[in-house]
Amino acid sequence: MSPRSAPKTCHQFSQTTPELSAAEGGSQVVSSRFVVALTREKGKNDKLRDLLLSNERIRQISATTGDTVQVHELPCIEHADGPDTEKLSPTLSTSQFDYIVITSPEAASVFASAWIEVGRPQLGTVAAVGKATEETLTEFGIDVAFVPSKATAATLVKEMPPSKISVDEGRATTVFYPASAKAQDTLQTGLEERGFNVLRLDTYDTVPASWNADQILLAQSATVACFASPSAVKAWLENMAEFETPRALAYLGLQLYGGDRSKRQERETISADDGMKSYVADPRRTDTFQKIAYSYDEGIEKDELVMGINLLRRALLYFHAKGTVLEVGAGTGRNIGYYPGASTIRKIVLTDTSDKMLLKAKEKLSKMSNDERERYEVIVADAANLQNYDDNSFDTVVDTFGLCSFDDPVAVLEELKRVCKADGKILLLEHGRSRSFAGLSSYLDKHSERHAKNWGCVWNRDITNIVESSGLELEKLDTWHFGTTYYIVCRPSK
Numbered sequence: 001m002s003p004r005s006a007p008k009t010c011h012q013f014s015q016t017t018p019e020l021s022a023a024e025g026g027s028q029v030v031s032s033r034f035v036v037a038l039t040r041e042k043g044k045n046d047k048l049r050d051l052l053l054s055n056e057r058i059r060q061i062s063a064t065t066g067d068t069v070q071v072h073e074l075p076c077i078e079h080a081d082g083p084d085t086e087k088l089s090p091t092l093s094t095s096q097f098d099y100i101v102i103t104s105p106e107a108a109s110v111f112a113s114a115w116i117e118v119g120r121p122q123l124g125t126v127a128a129v130g131k132a133t134e135e136t137l138t139e140f141g142i143d144v145a146f147v148p149s150k151a152t153a154a155t156l157v158k159e160m161p162p163s164k165i166s167v168d169e170g171r172a173t174t175v176f177y178p179a180s181a182k183a184q185d186t187l188q189t190g191l192e193e194r195g196f197n198v199l200r201l202d203t204y205d206t207v208p209a210s211w212n213a214d215q216i217l218l219a220q221s222a223t224v225a226c227f228a229s230p231s232a233v234k235a236w237l238e239n240m241a242e243f244e245t246p247r248a249l250a251y252l253g254l255q256l257y258g259g260d261r262s263k264r265q266e267r268e269t270i271s272a273d274d275g276m277k278s279y280v281a282d283p284r285r286t287d288t289f290q291k292i293a294y295s296y297d298e299g300i301e302k303d304e305l306v307m308g309i310n311l312l313r314r315a316l317l318y319f320h321a322k323g324t325v326l327e328v329g330a331g332t333g334r335n336i337g338y339y340p341g342a343s344t345i346r347k348i349v350l351t352d353t354s355d356k357m358l359l360k361a362k363e364k365l366s367k368m369s370n371d372e373r374e375r376y377e378v379i380v381a382d383a384a385n386l387q388n389y390d391d392n393s394f395d396t397v398v399d400t401f402g403l404c405s406f407d408d409p410v411a412v413l414e415e416l417k418r419v420c421k422a423d424g425k426i427l428l429l430e431h432g433r434s435r436s437f438a439g440l441s442s443y444l445d446k447h448s449e450r451h452a453k454n455w456g457c458v459w460n461r462d463i464t465n466i467v468e469s470s471g472l473e474l475e476k477l478d479t480w481h482f483g484t485t486y487y488i489v490c491r492p493s494k
């Protein structure tokens with residue numbers, strides 16, 4: 001199935017966006033087809049904004065379309081008090097430490113404000129991780145005496161020397177570490193292992209931001225959203241719960257056009273086996289999955305990231321999966337981890353005809369906690385013939401990017417309908433021909449045989465037609481990527 005859609009042009013920027021009169025607190029007008037939302041905490045998006053706006057490809061988009069690429073800050077995360085916020089000032093007034101260790105600009109601001117409030121008492125040696133942290137402390141009038149050579153807690157643990165006074169006095173070096181409640185324990189445990197005596201206080205926390213109406217409008221209009229953490233993605237989904245499918249696509253960091261295209265194109269041009277008459281029905285086509293099982297994840301990882309497929313997987317399962325779930329054509333288990341927790345989903349049965357693909361899924365499960373792993377069952381089964389399951393067995397039936405691979409996709413959907421409870425749902429995330437871009441579909445048609453032989457996937461199927469022919473009741477159908485990606489929620493209509 002990989003690569004998932006044919007033209008790797010900048011489709012991310014090409015979905016039309018409604019014109020808006022106000023966004024971001026009413027101060028900025030969103031009136032472009034190309035709207036990028038930057039979702040880090042307020043004030044932390046400037047560097048990425050500057051990089052995007054000076055990016056040559058983005059300039060070209062503006063130049064060729066005459067439409068400006070707009071970049072807006074839309075924080076998904078904000079700061080709140082931590083469990084130890086109230087202990088900070090008393091600790092500063094009453095205790096002395098050899099070191100104060102600060103690891104982020106936020107921690108620096110919280111610490112410095114409390115320090116000023118209690119009358120700027122004498123401090124031990126101040127150590128800062130990262131240039132921005134150092135600068136924030138300096139702005140508040142706090143001298144920084146130690147900065148590790150790399151801006152990581154692990155480097156500070158390795159490089160920070162014991163204080164001379166403590167060595168002279170024959171005692172442990174004392175460290176005060178005001179931290180985020182979300183910070184890992186690398187610094188504290190690392191220093192303790194070296195014999196330091198560390199007091200950590202969780203002086204602030206980061207929580208999902210709750211958006212106002214203008215921010216929701218901005219999110220709705222965004223064609224691209226950049227995320228730097230899973231909690232930001234979660235906050236986006238929570239804020240947009242009412243609107244369901246996120247309108248924006250997700251990227252991590254700066255990877256706007258990732259994916260090893262040269263390698264992929266090289267594979268695509270490998271000449272087809274001329275012996276195949278009907279390439280769709282030829283058993284060698286589905287057998288491809290046995291052969292590509294070990295490279296499958298690696299082959300599509302970047303495409304999925306760049307195209308926001310992960311976000312679509314997460315949204316589909318987050319909003320619609322519940323109870324007992326059957327997933328067919330589950331492959332390497334790319335949806336593992338996107339299913340909601342045990343309070344929503346009791347059991348998930350992953351099935352596929354390829355035992356090799358399922359082996360990769362098992363590997364993923366083996367890295368999960370026992371409780372999580374116990375919710376899953378992994379079984380080799382043909383989606384067109386689920387004879388082990390009675391009628392009406394599952395609350396939710398899932399297929400992601402399987403309709404392109406099954407010999408008879410309509411027969412599979414009919415089988416999914418049979419095993420799904422009358423009040424259950426059938427969730428599909430698929431790719432196929434575009435109904436709105438004929439040129440694109442001709443491209444898919446032209447190269448379909450070669451693509452199927454290389455990847456096992458028939459990428460030019462008419463997904464809407466397949467769903468309608470199976471007699472399922474369409475509850476929701478959204479399309480992405482020029483109409484080639486389908487996000488579908490169905491009812492079995494029994």
Ligand SMILES: C[S@@+](CC[C@H](N)C(=O)[O-])C[C@H]1O[C@@H](n2cnc3c(N)ncnc32)[C@H](O)[C@@H]1O
Pocket residue numbers: 001002286289290328329330331332333334335351352353354357381382383384399400401402405406407457
């Ligand atoms: C393109 S992969 C999709 C894998 C996964 N669902 C995902 O989202 O990445 C298609 C999968 O369908 C499986 N498959 C093909 N024919 C099948 C059938 N009749 N029954 C069950 N699985 C089948 C293949 O082995 C392959 O793992």
